[in-house]
Amino acid sequence: MTPEAPMTETDLKQQIVERFQEVNGDHPMTDADDVYVSAQFIALEDLCAVHGREADAVRRLMLGRLLPLPGYLRSDGAEMVPADLFALADEAGGVDRLEAWFTAHWADPVTGEEEWDAYLSGQYVCLHSVTPAAIQRKDHLTTAIGAAANELDAGSARCPERLHALVDELDALVPAFTAYDRLRFGGPTSRDTCVDAMRARFPRP
Helix, strand or coil: CCCCCCCCHHHHHHHHHHHHHHHHCCCCCCHHHHHHHHHHCEEHHHHHHHHCCCHHHHHHHHHCCCCCCCCEECCCCCEEECCCCCHHHHHHCCHHHHHHHHHCCCCCHHHHHHHHHHHHCCCCCCCCCCCHHHHHHHHHHHHHHHHHHHHHHHCCCCCCHHHHHHHHHHHHHCCCCCHHHHHHCCCCCHHHHHHHHHHHHCCCC
C-alpha cells in the first residue's frame, strides 16, 4: 500500500477555506471590510512568526477542532485571527486540555459544549477578547439590556440610567463590526441592536 502524501500548505489552506465557507457562507469581502479586519486582527502567518509556531501546524489544529477557525478570510486569502489566538490554550495548559478547561466554565455541560462549538467556529468576532468570562458577560448584558428597555417601554421604569450603564459596558466589550458580518450573520449585529439602537431609542439628556 502506498502511503498517503503529506498535505501541503496549499492543501491545508484550501481545507481552511472550505471549512470557513461551510460555517459562514461565501460572501465577498469589500475594501472597507479588508481595512476593518486588518486593523482588528492579524494574519495567521504573521502571528505564528511572532510566536515561533508553524502556520501549517496551527491549521491542522484548527481542522482538528483544537483551535478556532480564522475570524475572517481577507480578500487576498489571508487567514485573519485574533492576536490572542493562543492565549486560552496557554492558560489551559495546552491545546489538548483546552476543551475541558473551556467547557468547565459553564455549569450545564450541554451549554458548555454549545459554546465550545461556537468558539471553534471562529465567529466570536463579537468580542475584543474571546474568553469564557467575556462570553458569559456579553450574554448577561444583552439579556439585561433587552429587559431594561422593555421596562422603560412599559413605563415601569422611570430612569434610563441603568440601561445606559449596561449599554456602556457592552460597548466596551464588543467591536465595531463590518458589513461582512451582517451578511454572514444574516442581519444586524449585537452592537446594532443592543448599543446603537438603544442609544437612539433612549438618548441621554
